[in-house]
Amino acid sequence: MNFLELIGEKILDCVLAALGRNLDYLIHYKSNVDNLIPQVIYLLDAKDSIQNEVAAARRNLMEIHPHVQTWLTRSDGIIAEAEEFIRNNGQAKMTCCNGWCPNLKSRYQVSKRAIEIGLKVKEIKDEGKFDRVGYRKSPQVVGTATSNTGYEAFESRMQTLTGVLEALKDPKINRIGVYGMGGVGKTMLAKEVVKQAQKDQLFDKYLFLVVSKDPVLKNIQREMAERLGLKLEVESESVRGDQLRERLKQEKKTLIIIDDIWEALNLEYLGISFGDDQKGCKLLLTSRFYNVLCNDMDTQKQIPVEVLLKNEARNLFEKIVGDLAKRPEIQPNMLKIVEECSGLPIAIKTVANTLKNEKDIKVWEDAVNMFKMSEPIKIAGMDEKVYKSIKWSCEFLKSNEAKSLWLLCSLHREDYNIKVEDLIKYGVGLSLFGNLDKIEVARGRVHTLVKRLKDSSLLLEGDYNGTVKMHDVIRDVAINIAAEEKQMFMIRNTTDLQERLNCEDSRAISLPYIDDCDLPKRFECPNLHLFFMFDQKETLGIPISFFEGLKELRVISLSQTWFEILPSSHLSLEKLRALTLKGTVKDVTIIGELKNLKILSLSLKIFEQLPKEIGHLTHLQLLDLEECSDLKVIPPNVLSNMKILQELYLPRTVEWEVEEQSTERSNVMVSELDNLYHLIMLHVHIQNSKILPKAMVFERLVSYRIAIGSYFSGGEMLDASRILKLNISLQSDDGYKVLLRKCEALFLREMKGVKNILYELDSEGFQSLKHLTVQGNDEIQYIIKSMGVLGSVFPILESINLSNMINLKRICNTRLPAESFRNLRVVKVSKCCNLECLLLIYVWMLFPPPRNGDR
Structure with a gap:
């Protein structure tokens, strides 16, 4: 073959290849356009995921990497370009000659443009993989x-x-x-x-x-x-x-x-x-x-720093008690109490907050008498009257439950953020609230008591949601009262530890980190009910026989601990009711022998499988594994054996078994939860929506945080008791529908098969819903359409957030009954390119129709 023939062949190949591509554009123009839509949706999902990570990073006071910001900006531009193309393509003229012939030029241009945009979409999506979206900038x-x-x-x-x-x-x-x-x-x-x-x-x-x-x-x-x-x-x-x-x-x-x-x-x-x-x-x-x-x-x-002047002390007290300070029958006793506080702000605030709602003069007179009668106790660096004022405020609560809870808080280290949920676990384990049958009732009791203690300034708001703290002076007083009256001891040094080793009257012991401290081989405290140990060095081990002398123990909390295996002396703890472990413990099999355990809370690293022996805990009422971030396997029938379990918290890493896939199973199935007839609170992630049974357990739930086909991100942890997130195809017989009727916060993702949220998901009108978020959906056309609207809809909805819904036409496409959207305050809409009108919903927010009783 000569040179000219070779050149000719190459030219022919190029021409044929180009011709083939052009013919491909014409032949597959519809599929090329149709394939672009899911590509855009995948990019939208990826962008939403990155934006959630960015939002979580910003909430944690982190700076966002510039290349992440650039990627989000570029993805916005490409998404906008793709959405405009998809929208305009529906109006393109694909035929000519009155519809008799295909318009080859239009088809060619549209098809080629779809391929080009698709390549851009794929490229930007592939670039959107970041190890971290932000970094910690040191604050001033x-x-x-x-x-x-x-x-x-x-x-x-x-x-x-x-x-x-x-x-x-x-x-x-x-x-x-x-x-x-x-x-x-x-x-x-x-x-x-x-x-x-x-x-x-x-x-x-x-x-x-x-x-x-x-x-x-x-x-x-x-x-x-x-x-x-x-x-x-x-x-x-x-x-x-x-x-x-x-x-x-x-x-x-x-x-x-x-x-x-x-x-x-x-x-x-x-x-x-x-x-x-x-x-x-x-x-x-x-x-x-x-x-x-x-x-x-x-x-x-x-x-x-000196004490307050007399007029300053009086002004501070009067500011707290308000108008009561102006009542002539109360003023004389108030002045005596202010004098007893000796110009110390902590004493003034504590006593004033305790008395601020007391209108009975007898109460004020009694307070004066109690201050005079109480015997002072010496605490280093503290005025005696501070001790008297704080102790009086505690006694004035006139509640053994509140006092016990307060003293329990003093056993935590100084300036520690104490989780209220932990107080609930300890309180139930110690039977502080009597023989309550339900954890949820105990939770309500603890929240009430915590509010009373905060109102009296005996507890402070913590740095994080759901936590409380103690002022260091108030904690010192509480530690002293706990030791003197309740035999509850905070171990401060090795001398304290040695004194308590064989003490029969000790009821509670808290053991923080102590330098050069070795635990005794056997701890002899026959009446000890509670044992805390936290912040220990990694080399500290618990001797095998350590717990043998603690047979009355009811509550154990071990945090920041490291064990290969729990000591065998745990077997002697037949009366143990609450156990919390935080740290690294590789083998917790022995816990299955603690048959009277009511509460088990594990927060363990490198912990992938729950031992099947945990299924022996048939008296368990609360199982919290939510912070076991590596847990994947829960053996079959472990959960279903816990017949009286009331609350269950599981991490998103659990790999649920497909229902009825085989007779030999290695992991838990969702249907096992149906056997838990007392379960009313559930936190769970079920990634594979196809494994859902009818899940009758959903009917009984009072509180839940459930994600199906997805998982929760940091930005979706709203302050609501019933939260649901769905990313599934609509099924008529799935048990999750009862969750839709009761949920307070709802997050919807793709939701295949749903075009009208109200009619197809809850025809009753979402009577309990407060927050609605819908993202990344290409099928939903209406939030509310005329069909199925019989009464008020979304009556207590406070916020609605809609994004990346390319086929959404209207939020509402019907005349709404009165009472609908009465509480709506926030509407956020983004990337909904076909949305026609928001005006009606804004008019509804600004000028709601009158209630029936207002007409």
């Missing part, structure tokens, strides 16, 4: 100082505040001490210093640390590292200190506040240095003790 203020709710700018405090700020501006001073008795307001003043220093731009960064009476250096170092964005991967405290010093050198001007120091603290060992390379670093220390600041911590200036 880190720690509890970012909030100073409740600070009162008293005249007597201004001189102290000014003195501290002037010392911070003095280049010759780098260590300032603030001292005063417990409850006088040192912490609040330190937080106000940070606020004013920020305003004056004195420092670039502020680091607020709480040390407390029994500091654990490793915990303080970990807290510092987290707040500085430093990852510590070593256990050695000295090496960690070196790393922290190097990290602090990167900051030019830093103020470190160390709150509540009780004794000398080795700052150099901790990781805080004041060498020539850290001249911009200053330290503000607070303590109850002048000598600790002056002698042990070498502060260059010590500033006292």
Whole structure:
């Protein structure tokens, strides 16, 4: 073959290939266009997923990576281009000659454009795979100082505040001490210093640390590292200190506040240095003790925080009790009580909040008498009257349940965020609320008691939703009362531990991290009902016989613990009712022998399979495995054996077995839950929607968080008791439909086969729904259409969020009855390119029709 023939053949191949492509555009123009729609939906889903991750990252105060932002912007552009093409394609003229002939030119152009856009969609989707969407940017203020709710700018405090700020501006001073008795307001003043220093731009960064009476250096170092964005991967405290010093050198001007120091603290060992390379670093220390600041911590200036002046104390008390302070019959006793509080803010606030709703003069007279009669108790660094006022406030509750719950809180470490759900578990285990048959009733009781304690200032709002905290002074008083009256002990050191080892009267013991502490081979406390152990070093092991002398134990909580296997002495705990484990325990088989257990809560790492022996716990009422993030296998019949189980919390990683797939099963089926006739609360993710049976258990649920065909992201954890997320094809006989009727928050994804949400999902009108979110759906045309509307619809709906619904035409396509959408306040719509009109829904929000009784 000569050269010309070879060239000719190549040209012919190219021509034929081009001709083939062009013919392919003409022949497959419809399928090319149809194939683009699912590609766009997949990209929309991917973008929604990334946006959820971005939203979760921002809620966690993280900065978003620029390349992630760029990807979202590009994906928006391509989606908009694709949606416009799909919309316009429906109007393109594909025939000519009055419909007798195909319009080859239009078909060719549309088909080719569909392929080109499809390639762009695929390319951007493939690029949207990120290990992390954000990063932690170190904030200017880190720690509890970012909030100073409740600070009162008293005249007597201004001189102290000014003195501290002037010392911070003095280049010759780098260590300032603030001292005063417990409850006088040192912490609040330190937080106000940070606020004013920020305003004056004195420092670039502020680091607020709480040390407390029994500091654990490793915990303080970990807290510092987290707040500085430093990852510590070593256990050695000295090496960690070196790393922290190097990290602090990167900051030019830093103020470190160390709150509540009780004794000398080795700052150099901790990781805080004041060498020539850290001249911009200053330290503000607070303590109850002048000598600790002056002698042990070498502060260059010590500033006292004094008690309030008489008029300030009275004004603060009157501000809290309100109009009661103006009543002449109450005023004399009020003034006596204010005097008893000795100008200490913590005492004033606690007593005033306790009395603020008491109109009976006899109650005020009784309070005065109780203050005079009570015997003072000495606590280091605390005025006797502080103790008296806090103890009186506790007794005034006149509730053993509230007092017991309060004392239970004192067994947690200082400044700890205590989960209310944990208090419920401990309370049930200790039978604090009598012989309640239902966990949900106990939950309601605990929430009521917690509110009373917060209203009396005996508990504070925690830093996170569902948590509470204790003021350090109030905790000190509670620890003392718990030990004196209830034999409940917080172990502070090895001496405390040795004293309690063989003590018959101990009822509760809390064991935090203690340096150089080894547990005894056998703990002899025959009347002990509760045992806490937390924040222990990895090398600490529990001896095999440790629990043999604790036969009356009712509650065990072990957190931050590491075991290959639980000690065999657990077998002696026949009366144990509540067990919570957090950390790493590789083998928990022995738990199956604790036959009287009512509550089991596991939060374990590297834990993939629940032992079948757990199915022996036939008295179990609550099983919480939600934080076992690696759990995949729950053997068949384990859950169904728990006949009286009331509450079940499972992680999204469980791999549910397909119903009736085979006689030999290795994992749990959803239908097993139908045998749990007492189950009323369920948190579960069921990824494969095809495995759903009729699930009769759904009928009995009072509270639930259920995802079917999907899973919940951080942005979907609303404050609602019944939450449902669906990403499935519509089936007429699936049991989940009862969940639709009762749910308060509903998240819908693809929902194949659904075109009209109201008629096809709940013809009763979603009477309980408060929040509705619909995303990534290409079939739904209406939220409400005329068919099936008999009464009011969405009567208590508060928010509706619609996005990426390319075929949605209208939210409402009918005349609505009165009472519909009465509570609607938020409407969010995005990427719904065929939506015709939102005006009606906005008019409904602004000018709702009158209720029947208003006409």
